[in-house]
Structure formats: structure tokens, C-alpha cells
Amino acid sequence: MPVFHPIDVDEAVELLARRGPRRILAGGTDEMVRINHGAAVGEGEEIVCLNNITELRSWAFESDRGVLVIGAAVPWTELASGAIATLCPSLAEAARTVGSPQIRNAGTLGGNVATASPAGDGLCAAVALDAVAVIRSAAGSRRVPVAELVTGPKQTGLGPEELITSFEIPLTEGYQGYAKVGVRNAMVISIAGACLVVDEQHGISRLALGSVGPTILRCPEAEPLITDVILNRSGNTARLDEIVDSVRSAARPIDDHRATADYRRHAVGVLARRLVTRAISAREENNT
Amino acid sequence: MSDVIAATRERAVLGTSPTRPDAPAKVSGQFDFASDLTADGAVWGATLRSPHPHARIRSLDISPALAIDGVRTVLTADDVPGTNSFGLISSDQPVFAVDIVRFVGEPVAAVAADDPETCRRALEAIIVDYEILPALIDPEAALDPATPAIHPLGNVVRHQRIICGDPDINGEVTVEGDYEIGMQDQAFLGLEAALAIPDADGTGIELQIATQWLHEDRQQIARCLGLPEESVRLTLAGVGGAFGGREDISLQVHACLLALRVGRPIRMHYSRSESFLGHVHRHPARIWMRHHADRNGHLVKVEARYVFDGGAYASTSSAVLINAVTHTQGPYRCENAVVDGYAVRTNHLPCGAMRGFGVVQACFAHESQMDRLAAACGLDVLEIRRRNAMESGDRLITGQTVTSVAPVRRCIDETEALPLPDKAVGHGDHPYSLPGGAGLTTDTTDVVRGIGYAVSIKNLMYSEGFDDYSTARCTIENGVVSIKFATAEVGQGFVTLAGQIARSVLGVDEVVLEPIDTGVGSAGSTSASRQTWMSGGAVKEACELARDSVIASVALARGVEPGQLELLGTEIVDPIDGWRIAMTDAIQGVSVNEEAVYRHRPTVALNELGQGACHTAFAFAAHRAVVDVDVELGLVKVVQIATAQDVGRALNPISVIGQIEGGIAQGLGLAVMEEIVQVDGVIRNASFTDYLLPTIADMPPVEIALIEEPDPEAPLGAKGVGEPPTISSTPAIVAAIRDAIAQRHPEATPLSRVPVRPSDVVDAFRGLRPTDHDR
Structure with missing residues (x-):
């Protein structure tokens, strides 16, 4: 099986534009699991490996636009600490929950989005952060919000000749946090996750839910309530209960071997309440 | 005697914690686990498994696989020269399925090919036409005589009652509960792996295998191969954990059959996902218990009903069940009991041995019950346990x-x-x-x-009248002490302990452990918490015989009675004549070969009422x-x-x-x-x-x-x-x-x-x- 090691994005998209089946390999943390589970490597399939493309493994803060640009193949370890973690704490919290240190050294945000698992930790944070995927092909480039790019479980709007090269994350002021329920204390796939991003400047908040639907879900009905509770300090038990109910209504979970739909719906409501409570506390701490 | 000087450095004897002999290799990644083994000319083996829990094989076409370049052979039930079945207690599990498959993962065929990828393609190419049959998945349904039997031996593997004391007595306080235990996997990290090397003339085979019991494997393999046991030689390969999951045959017979057929060494490994299908698991169980006590919390009677789901084949289900029912009372005195236990067959994954062996399930139930009983009696959870705590000399509900x-x-x-x-x-x-x-x-x-x-x-060791023994040999040649046994070292550390025993008994510091293989008598299984007791007993006895032999030869040379001499630490001492000789010197020039077989005291089978000293x-x-x-x-x-x-x-x-x-x-x-x-x-x-x-x-x-x-x-x-x-x-x-x-x-x-x-x-x-x- 041929494996190509392009050294820049142009070469990578040229390879992807050639006829015949291609598989894109970055960290390999999903792909190798797929192969280990017996997935056949298709006849004539070629691998395009992204590891030598420096551009994909770099990140930058563009202060003029207020945008953090993260290369699609930046590994979790880099997202989990240092400057990115300061600029974008919810992404860092999500990154820290991914797999083991070895997995975090290899796996990437781009892979997480392209794999499009409803349990994707980075994907959940990317949706809450309103991240935009920058996509290249030999024919050109386009920018698509991650929330729109992912269309269903393991389904995206990416064409076979397309490559996610980076994510643009608008930086916001205000609380952000990610929480995920798993049955062990690390190295576990989410059975319910939630990411809350409060944008104080625009007076809005975004709550994304993971593992409770075919893809990451937003909570359009709960979000204004959350904003109100956090920014206007209108929090009381009844309002929080209202948020929890609204979040649970937004969830569309299924039963599977990891958890029941009933539990997932319950848990995601609890996570939402706790994230909102943390946001209120964080704001109070900042104001004192 | 006053001049006997204690050793100035700590000797790695009993009671100390010397470094494991395999520790440096394991820590540095140099240790050969079974999956690391290879041989010149080796090709690979792989297993085709049923995707259905219960189905009839209408037809099986291996010809597309045989047509693939690099495929050496494809074997099915027709190619088993001996008995096409194995099993630890009853031989009820086919080497390859015949007509019917009874669980997802049941082997249907095996292939040998030049590399693992060709094996995978060969498995894909085999065409099996299955007629899906209704699967029996509810263990309670397995007890219903109206449920069709999924195996010629029936759906109930064993039923055992225990009736003890007055079955009709009632306590002033009763608590009851239904309990459920899920199926646990041994999850050893070193996956199933073997290297099978056929003899040049094709009349025998050497198998290097990660297992818990070489001799039991040999017996079962030989029967399936149709070979005399002495033609099947097993060597323990590096074992990466076992926990009961390597007591049963997994790939042993398949690897040997393939090797004998293609006339080349066969490497065979399971993947993690295949391993879940390829070995037995801890029995899922449903348990009902009712505890009776007087108002002071003293146990009056235990009642229980157990249903253990053994999956498609018997493995050790009957023994696991016995362990559960005989431990119903827990570590507490109780004079009266009414217990019913069933191990049943379903189309689930087969279950057998896992660390705790039936007692895990019973203990979860009886300890949950003791907490309930404490609450019902208004007692602290420890106080009720102290009041009922068993002592040596107490009688169990089995009598x-x-x-x-x-x-x-x-x-x-x-x-x-x-x-x-x-x-x-x-x-x-x-x-x-x-x-x-x-x-x-x-x-x-x-x-x-x-x-x-x-x-x-x-309980420790094997039960119910099983002839449970272990063998060890101690040889001394050219001043070198060697110990040989067939005790499977699965990570538990018997290789460390054997050296400690030998050093303690023989008074030497250097002991060579010979390869662990079938070149000596059986050690029994590395399970049931038994090897320290059993193989430890055998090594101790063999070393004692060797020590006595050395002392006798020293006595002979010195012209004294052997009884006059004693081994003190590392020296043979004559306290009467006042001389001493270091054991390391005494063993020079002597030739000793002593073998010992250790047996624990006999046990008996339970009778129909569950009575008998079975443990x-x-x-x-x-x-x-x-x-x-x-x-x-x-x-x-x-x-x-x-x-x-x-x-x-x-x-x-x-x-x-x-x-x-x-x-x-x-x-x-x-x-x-x-x-x-x-x-x-x-x-x-x-x-x-x-x-x-x-x-x-x-x-x-x-x-x-x-x-x-x-x-x-x-x-x-x-x-x-x-x-x-x-x-x-x-x-x-x-x-x-x-x-x-x-x-x-x-x-x-x-x-x-x-x-x-x-x-x-x-x-x-x-x-x-x-x-x-x-x-």
C-alpha cells in the first residue's frame, strides 16, 4: 500500500485530487483503531500522511482579527497546555480528556472533526467555540463552521479531495468550560459531554452537547436563559431547573453499550447546570 | 554452637523479597512473551469464527481461500485426526464446529498462510452458509425443560443443592435480595499466542504456549491430534497474565493441527478483539438470598438460589457453581441452609475460571445481605460480622x-x-x-x-475429590543445584519463590531454574491460589530429599551418622565433633537427583444434599x-x-x-x-x-x-x-x-x-x- 508524505498543503491536495481511493492519516488514533477492528485496506487504496506538513502542525493568534488559528494537525498535547490553554480554556479542557498521553501526543483536532464522532471531545468544544474549518482542495479553499461541516454520526460535508487545514476560533471574553462523563477517570469515551462558552462582549453564550445526539447539538432555547442567568446574575434554583429541562429537551440520545439514553439525558442536564454554576462563580471571582 | 555466625548479608530465602529473576528482562522490554516467539520457516495461523450466536452450517466452502497465493492450508472439523472435542471437565466443545455454531466466536475453520494479512484475506474468502437458529440467551429459560436443548448434553450443566440442618427453621429477622453479577473478562495484557513446531517426521509436535497448566493442555491436545501424549511436548512461553483465562484450550489445538499439516512452524496470535471471543470469562450470575437471624443478629439460616450463565460450553462451570454454593454462608457460622444452584448453557460466550472462581459472585450477594441484616437488626455492619465470625473448627453448611x-x-x-x-x-x-x-x-x-x-x-486448591498434586525435581551435578517443575509462571512469581525455597532448604545461594516444560511431572494448574502451597510443597520436599542426600554423603565421607549432622543456614554442622562445612563445598562432587510429588489431603465430592468435605x-x-x-x-x-x-x-x-x-x-x-x-x-x-x-x-x-x-x-x-x-x-x-x-x-x-x-x-x-x- 503506497504511503505519501507530502511536505506542504499544495502537495497534499494535489495527491488528494488524483483518481483513486485515498485515506488521510494524521495522528492515526482513529484510523488505527479502525484497522485493528478489522477494517480492510481497500484495493489500490493510498495513504496521504500529513505528519511532515509543518503548516498543519502550527498555530497562531491573529490579534487583528481576534482569531486563534490552529493547524488541523496540532496534537492534543499542544492544545492542552501553554498559550492555547490560556486563550481557549475549554478546548484545553476537552483536549486533556482525550485518551492517554500517548494518544494526545498523536491525535489531532482536525482528525477529531473529520472523524465526526458524536463523542468527539474536541469537536464538542469546536462547536461551542464557533470554530470555522478552513478547507483546501486542489480547486481552491472554503471556510465552513464546524457545526455545519459535521452532518451526522461519522458524516461530514468534506469531499474526498478536500483537506481541513486549520480552524479559526474567534476569541471571546468570558467563562468557558468543558465537562464530560465517562465511566473511568481518564482514557474514556464520553457518554455525555457539554461545552459552555460565554461571550461577554456580544452578550451571548453557546452550549454544545456531545454524545447525546447523532452529532454535536447546540441548545438554542437554553442559551438565552444561560446568558441571562450568568450575565444578569438572575440565577436562582428555578431558573437553573429551567435550563436543565431545556437542555434535556434538546438532547436526542440513544441507548448503546456505553450508556442508556435515559442516563445520557439526565447527565447532560447535570453537566449544563454545573457549567452554568461554574460560570457564575468564575464571574463573581473576577469581579471581586 | 556458639560459633555459628549469622550470614552477614541477607540471603534471598523465605520471608525476604528478592528481585524476580525475570524482572530485568520484563522491565527493559527484553522478555520474550509467547507472541514474540518465532522459528525459521514459520508461517502464520488464524481462526475463522462464527458471527452468529446460534446457527446451522448449511455449507462450508474453503476452496476460494485455498486459491489465494500464500495460503498453505485450510482446516475444518473434517481435518481433526483425533477427537474433535475438548473441555476441562466434560469434553463438550468442538475443535471446529460441526453442523452447529453455539456462540459468536466459535471456531469454524483455521488457515495457515505466509503472513497475517494473507491469513485475514483467506478467512474472508471462506464461504459459510449459515441458517440462523433462535438463540438461547436467557439463563432462566435454559432451566425450562420446554426450551429446546442447544447441545446434545442438555442445557443444565449442573444442579447442586445444599440442605443443612433444619431446612424449615426461621429466624426472627429475615432479609432477602436479588443480586446480579455481570460478565467480567480476565483482560490479561499478553494476548493468546503460541508457536507450534512439528517434528521433522511429522509424528510429534512441540508447542511453546502461554498457559496455566502444561500437562492438562497436553492431554487435551494429544486427544484431539490423535497422538500419544509423549509425542506432544509443551514448553511454557512467556505468559502475560492469566487470571483463569488460560486454563482452557484456545488456540493450542488449532496451531498444532496447522503445523502438522503444513510441516512448518506456526505462529498464532489473537488480537484483543479475538481474545474476548477466544477464552472463557467470569460467569454472569443471578443470585437470590434470604438470611435468617435471631434478633441479636446471629445467623440462623441462609437460603439461596444461584443461576450461573455458563455460555455455550461447559468448561469449568460445574466446579465454579460448586464453589459458589458451598460459600453461600461466607466467613460466618451458620447451622442451617437451603441452597439451590444451577449452571446452565446458553448461546453466550463460554464462561469458566476467573480469579475467585464462583466465590466472587457468592460473596457479592452474601456481603450485601449481611449489610441488610445489620440494618434490620439495628447493628453496626462490623458488629454483625464479628458476632458471626467463623473460627477454626466450625462446621460449614456442607458439613x-x-x-x-x-x-x-x-x-x-x-x-x-x-x-x-x-x-x-x-x-x-x-x-x-x-x-x-x-x-x-x-x-x-x-x-x-x-x-x-x-x-x-x-477455598484453596482443587476440590471435590480431584487428584490434585504437583511435581518438582531437584538435581545437584557439578556443584550446581537445579530445580525443575512444570509450574506455569503467569506473573505471580513462583519462579522467585522456588528459588527462595531451594535456598532456604538447601543452604545454597545459587539455584538454577530449569525450563518449565512437560519434561517433568505435572504441577497442576496455576490457579485456585494453589501453587505456593502445592508446587511450593513439591519444591520443598524435593529440596529436602536432596539436602538429606548431601548430608548423607558428607556423613559417609566423615564416617559419622547422618543424624548427627544438621544444616544450619549455609553450613552442615556437626555439633558433637565440632566441625562445619559450607553447603556450597559439600555439594561439589555429589550427584543428586530427587523428585517429589506433593498432594494435599484428599477431598470428596458433594452428595445430593450438598454434604461432604469437598474443599x-x-x-x-x-x-x-x-x-x-x-x-x-x-x-x-x-x-x-x-x-x-x-x-x-x-x-x-x-x-x-x-x-x-x-x-x-x-x-x-x-x-x-x-x-x-x-x-x-x-x-x-x-x-x-x-x-x-x-x-x-x-x-x-x-x-x-x-x-x-x-x-x-x-x-x-x-x-x-x-x-x-x-x-x-x-x-x-x-x-x-x-x-x-x-x-x-x-x-x-x-x-x-x-x-x-x-x-x-x-x-x-x-x-x-x-x-x-x-x-
Whole structure:
């Protein structure tokens, strides 16, 4: 099986534009699991490996636009600490929950989005952060919000000749946090996750839910309530209960071997309440 | 005698903790596990397995596989020269399925090819036409005589009653409960692997294999190959854990058949997902118990009904069942009992041995019951256990008298006395210290700390009249002491202990351990917490014979009576004539070859009423669990386990502690996360992505008190220590979770199932029945 090691994005998209089946390999943390589970490597399939493309493994803060640009193949370890973690704490919290240190050294945000698992930790944070995927092909480039790019479980709007090269994350002021329920204390796939991003400047908040639907879900009905509770300090038990109910209504979970739909719906409501409570506390701490 | 000088450096004798002989190789990655083995000209073997839990094979076409370049052979049931069946107790499992497949994963054919990828393509190319049959997946239905038998031997593998004392007596206080135990996997890290090398003339075979019992494997393999046992030679390959999962035949026969057919060495490895299909698991069980006591909490009667789901083939189900029913009372005195136990056949994955062997299931039920009984009697959970604590000399519900040292009370007292965690909730230094861990689900205010206790009794060695023995040989040639045995070293450390025994008995410091293979008599299985006792006994006896032989030759040379001499430390001493000779000098020029067979005292089978001294010896342990529970999310962080264990004598304290900590990790796994999930007979989580094992982020510190009361019946005073840690740790953790839930929700339904899933905790206080959760 041929494996190509392009050294820049142009070469990578040229390879992807050639006829015949291609598989894109970055960290390999999903792909190798797929192969280990017996997935056949298709006849004539070629691998395009992204590891030598420096551009994909770099990140930058563009202060003029207020945008953090993260290369699609930046590994979790880099997202989990240092400057990115300061600029974008919810992404860092999500990154820290991914797999083991070895997995975090290899796996990437781009892979997480392209794999499009409803349990994707980075994907959940990317949706809450309103991240935009920058996509290249030999024919050109386009920018698509991650929330729109992912269309269903393991389904995206990416064409076979397309490559996610980076994510643009608008930086916001205000609380952000990610929480995920798993049955062990690390190295576990989410059975319910939630990411809350409060944008104080625009007076809005975004709550994304993971593992409770075919893809990451937003909570359009709960979000204004959350904003109100956090920014206007209108929090009381009844309002929080209202948020929890609204979040649970937004969830569309299924039963599977990891958890029941009933539990997932319950848990995601609890996570939402706790994230909102943390946001209120964080704001109070900042104001004192 | 006054001039006998103690050794100036610590000798690696009994009671010390020398470094394992295989430690440097394992730590540095140099150790050859079975999967690392290869041979010149070796090709690869692989297994075709049934995708259906129950189906008829209408036709099987191997020709497309044989047509693939690089495929050496494809074997099916037609190619088995001997008996096409194997099994540890009843030979009811086919080497390759004939006509019917009975579980997802049942072998249908095997291929040999030049590389693993060609094997995979060959397996894909084999065409099997299955007619799907209704699967029997409800173990209760298996008990219904109206249910069609899924195997010629019927759906009930064994039914055993125990009737003891007055079956009609009632206590002033009764408590009852239904309990459920999920299917646990041994999850050894070193996957099944073997290297089979055919003899040049094709009349015999050498198998290098990761197993728990070389001689039992040999017997079963030889029968399937149609070869005399002496033509099948087994050598132990590096074993990466076992826990019961290597007692049964997995790839042994397939590898040998392929090797003999193609005339080349065969390498065969399972993947992790195949391993879940390729070995037996811990029995899922449903248990009902009713305990009767007087109002002071003294047990009057235990009643129980067990249904163990053995899956498609018998394996050791009948023995596992016996262990469960005979341990119904736990480590408590009880004069009256009515117990019914069934091991049944279903179209689930076959179940057999796993650390704890039936007692894990019984203990979860009886310890849950003891907590209920304590509440009903208004007693503290430890007080009720102390009032009922078994002592040596007590009679079990089987009528057997416990002759082992039985420090149950001491286990309880010393466990209670161990220090509690010094950190309050949320004062850990890492998110891992809270429930939910890295997921940051949980804040300190969400957490309730709970404490629970459990106590266990576990039989040691094989039971029910089994001729249980172990063999060891001690040779001295050219001044070199060698020990040979067929005891499977699966990681437990017998290779360390054997050296310690030899050094202690013989007074030498250098001991060579010969390869572990079938070139000596059977050692029995490395299971049932038996090798320290059994193979330890055999090595001790062989070394004693060798020592006496050396002393006799020294006596002869010196012209004294052998009885006049004694071995003191490393020297043979004549206290009368006042001379001494170092053992290392005494063994020069002598030639010794002594073999010993150690047998424990005989046991008997249970009669129809479940009466009979069916067990050999018993060991006891108590566990205390401290857990932090995020009740609202149902997430658990075990904060600390404390345990006092009856070990007899700690021959190698670090090994004992290793067994205790490892066993607790496995018990913790069963308590809160480890379960094979099957839906309609299909496993849904055959990977370590979804079969969750505790990691270092889940495993708490363990406080240990070793109770050393040497058992006079044990050859070295030591009891087996491997299983007890796994047994009562699980119910202790669940008791602690119940305690935490009850602090928030006093009316919550007590948890009655392991593993405790987050949804079980949530359902307990939301008024749903946790065991009825629809998956």
C-alpha cells in the first residue's frame, strides 16, 4: 500500500485530487483503531500522511482579527497546555480528556472533526467555540463552521479531495468550560459531554452537547436563559431547573453499550447546570 | 554452637523479597512473551469464527481461500485426526464446529498462510452458509425443560443443592435480595499466542504456549491430534497474565493441527478483539438470598438460589457453581441452609475460571445481605460480622469442618484499625482525585464520601475429590543445584519463590531454574491460589530429599551418622565433633537427583444434599472501601482500600502485596466498570476502548495488614494469596457506594448489581429498579 508524505498543503491536495481511493492519516488514533477492528485496506487504496506538513502542525493568534488559528494537525498535547490553554480554556479542557498521553501526543483536532464522532471531545468544544474549518482542495479553499461541516454520526460535508487545514476560533471574553462523563477517570469515551462558552462582549453564550445526539447539538432555547442567568446574575434554583429541562429537551440520545439514553439525558442536564454554576462563580471571582 | 555466625548479608530465602529473576528482562522490554516467539520457516495461523450466536452450517466452502497465493492450508472439523472435542471437565466443545455454531466466536475453520494479512484475506474468502437458529440467551429459560436443548448434553450443566440442618427453621429477622453479577473478562495484557513446531517426521509436535497448566493442555491436545501424549511436548512461553483465562484450550489445538499439516512452524496470535471471543470469562450470575437471624443478629439460616450463565460450553462451570454454593454462608457460622444452584448453557460466550472462581459472585450477594441484616437488626455492619465470625473448627453448611487457621475476627479488627485516608473530599492534588476525573464533571460540593466493608472466605486448591498434586525435581551435578517443575509462571512469581525455597532448604545461594516444560511431572494448574502451597510443597520436599542426600554423603565421607549432622543456614554442622562445612563445598562432587510429588489431603465430592468435605483449605480477608461518589451523576472514585488478609505466612512480602494490590484492582474493576456487554448473544465491547479496566487514575492507595498465622496444614505455613483480594473488595466498594447514596437519599433502592453503572446509582434514587435497566 503506497504511503505519501507530502511536505506542504499544495502537495497534499494535489495527491488528494488524483483518481483513486485515498485515506488521510494524521495522528492515526482513529484510523488505527479502525484497522485493528478489522477494517480492510481497500484495493489500490493510498495513504496521504500529513505528519511532515509543518503548516498543519502550527498555530497562531491573529490579534487583528481576534482569531486563534490552529493547524488541523496540532496534537492534543499542544492544545492542552501553554498559550492555547490560556486563550481557549475549554478546548484545553476537552483536549486533556482525550485518551492517554500517548494518544494526545498523536491525535489531532482536525482528525477529531473529520472523524465526526458524536463523542468527539474536541469537536464538542469546536462547536461551542464557533470554530470555522478552513478547507483546501486542489480547486481552491472554503471556510465552513464546524457545526455545519459535521452532518451526522461519522458524516461530514468534506469531499474526498478536500483537506481541513486549520480552524479559526474567534476569541471571546468570558467563562468557558468543558465537562464530560465517562465511566473511568481518564482514557474514556464520553457518554455525555457539554461545552459552555460565554461571550461577554456580544452578550451571548453557546452550549454544545456531545454524545447525546447523532452529532454535536447546540441548545438554542437554553442559551438565552444561560446568558441571562450568568450575565444578569438572575440565577436562582428555578431558573437553573429551567435550563436543565431545556437542555434535556434538546438532547436526542440513544441507548448503546456505553450508556442508556435515559442516563445520557439526565447527565447532560447535570453537566449544563454545573457549567452554568461554574460560570457564575468564575464571574463573581473576577469581579471581586 | 556458639560459633555459628549469622550470614552477614541477607540471603534471598523465605520471608525476604528478592528481585524476580525475570524482572530485568520484563522491565527493559527484553522478555520474550509467547507472541514474540518465532522459528525459521514459520508461517502464520488464524481462526475463522462464527458471527452468529446460534446457527446451522448449511455449507462450508474453503476452496476460494485455498486459491489465494500464500495460503498453505485450510482446516475444518473434517481435518481433526483425533477427537474433535475438548473441555476441562466434560469434553463438550468442538475443535471446529460441526453442523452447529453455539456462540459468536466459535471456531469454524483455521488457515495457515505466509503472513497475517494473507491469513485475514483467506478467512474472508471462506464461504459459510449459515441458517440462523433462535438463540438461547436467557439463563432462566435454559432451566425450562420446554426450551429446546442447544447441545446434545442438555442445557443444565449442573444442579447442586445444599440442605443443612433444619431446612424449615426461621429466624426472627429475615432479609432477602436479588443480586446480579455481570460478565467480567480476565483482560490479561499478553494476548493468546503460541508457536507450534512439528517434528521433522511429522509424528510429534512441540508447542511453546502461554498457559496455566502444561500437562492438562497436553492431554487435551494429544486427544484431539490423535497422538500419544509423549509425542506432544509443551514448553511454557512467556505468559502475560492469566487470571483463569488460560486454563482452557484456545488456540493450542488449532496451531498444532496447522503445523502438522503444513510441516512448518506456526505462529498464532489473537488480537484483543479475538481474545474476548477466544477464552472463557467470569460467569454472569443471578443470585437470590434470604438470611435468617435471631434478633441479636446471629445467623440462623441462609437460603439461596444461584443461576450461573455458563455460555455455550461447559468448561469449568460445574466446579465454579460448586464453589459458589458451598460459600453461600461466607466467613460466618451458620447451622442451617437451603441452597439451590444451577449452571446452565446458553448461546453466550463460554464462561469458566476467573480469579475467585464462583466465590466472587457468592460473596457479592452474601456481603450485601449481611449489610441488610445489620440494618434490620439495628447493628453496626462490623458488629454483625464479628458476632458471626467463623473460627477454626466450625462446621460449614456442607458439613465440612474448617481445619484451616481461620482468623476472621482478626481480619475484621485489623482492617478497621488501618488508617483512613488523610485527605478530605476534593483535597486531592489532581482532577483524578475526584469522581469523573479528567472529565471535570464534579466539584467538591457534589461529592459524598461513603465507607463500606466486606469479608470473604475462599477455598484453596482443587476440590471435590480431584487428584490434585504437583511435581518438582531437584538435581545437584557439578556443584550446581537445579530445580525443575512444570509450574506455569503467569506473573505471580513462583519462579522467585522456588528459588527462595531451594535456598532456604538447601543452604545454597545459587539455584538454577530449569525450563518449565512437560519434561517433568505435572504441577497442576496455576490457579485456585494453589501453587505456593502445592508446587511450593513439591519444591520443598524435593529440596529436602536432596539436602538429606548431601548430608548423607558428607556423613559417609566423615564416617559419622547422618543424624548427627544438621544444616544450619549455609553450613552442615556437626555439633558433637565440632566441625562445619559450607553447603556450597559439600555439594561439589555429589550427584543428586530427587523428585517429589506433593498432594494435599484428599477431598470428596458433594452428595445430593450438598454434604461432604469437598474443599481442602480456606483463606480469609476483609476489605474496607472509602469512596467518593458524585451521587447526582452516579460517578465513583474509590479513595482508599484497606485490607487485612489471612496469608498464613508471607514467604515473599512484596509478592504478597503485589497480589493484594492487583487483586483489588480487579475487584474494583468488577465493582464499577468491567463488564462484557452482549446484546442478543453478540458482544458489543470487544476492545479496551469499551471494555474499561481501571487505570492508575482509578486505583486508590491500598492499606494492608498481613495476618501471619502459619497454617499447620500448609507445607510452608503459607496460604495462597491471589484470589481473596479480588473477592471481598468488590462488595466493600459497593457497600461504600450505597453508604454514600444513602447519605443524600435515605430512601434509595440499595444497589444490587455489579458493575455499578452510573445509571444504576441515578436510578437508585430516582425510584427505578436498577437491575431492570433496559440495555
